[in-house]
Amino acid sequence: QVLDFGWPDLHTPALEKICSICKAMDTWLSAVPHNVVVLHNKGNRGRLGVVVAAYMHYSNISASANQALDRFAMKRFYEDKVVPVGQPSQKRYIHYFSGLLSGSIKMNNKPLFLHHVIMHGIPNFESKGGCRPFLKIYQAMQPVYTSGI
Numbered sequence: 001q002v003l004d005f006g007w008p009d010l011h012t013p014a015l016e017k018i019c020s021i022c023k024a025m026d027t028w029l030s031a032v033p034h035n036v037v038v039l040h041n042k043g044n045r046g047r048l049g050v051v052v053a054a055y056m057h058y059s060n061i062s063a064s065a066n067q068a069l070d071r072f073a074m075k076r077f078y079e080d081k082v083v084p085v086g087q088p089s090q091k092r093y094i095h096y097f098s099g100l101l102s103g104s105i106k107m108n109n110k111p112l113f114l115h116h117v118i119m120h121g122i123p124n125f126e127s128k129g130g131c132r133p134f135l136k137i138y139q140a141m142q143p144v145y146t147s148g149i
Contacts, residue, residue, distance in 0.1 A: 001028065005051075007141070013050070015107070018097050021051055022058035050090050057098045 005021045007013040013021075025037050041048040099105030114137065123131050137145040 007047070013047075013093075015093065015096060015100065018050070018054045018093065019100075022055050025055055026058065046090055050094060053094045054097050057094070057101055 003024055005013070005017060005024075007017065028035050028037060039048055039051060096105060100107065117135060119133065135145070135147040136143055
């Protein structure tokens with residue numbers, strides 16, 4: 001059985017996708033004791049780290065003795081072989097996912113509207129001082145607005 005849960009490189013998947021991945025992995029592993037999950041990733045291993053870290057949180061919900069041992073083995077593999085989650089958005093999503101599982105964070109299904117962006121201070125990126133910021137807004141991984149440069 002092969003499932004493709006791909007998302008663009010250097011991006012974090014939607015929380016719903018992380019939930020779907022963890023549920024699929026858990027269902028497969030619980031179905032038959034000899035089932036295994038193989039994760040494959042093209043490119044940035046940080047995405048793989050997001051999935052492994054998320055599943056480690058997810059599997060702790062109903063940890064039996066065997067699951068605890070599996071979790072320990074997965075943690076050692078994660079620390080030895082997988083690049084730690086490095087992108088700020090990836091780290092943030094793991095914390096969001098953990099919060100969803102613990103109940104400390106609730107999902108908000110209401111649409112969000114961006115009315116304005118305020119920048120306090122101007123970073124000194126150029127030799128003469130200042131910078132030329134621009135804004136690119138994505139919705140469902142598709143760019144919907146790009147400001148002038």
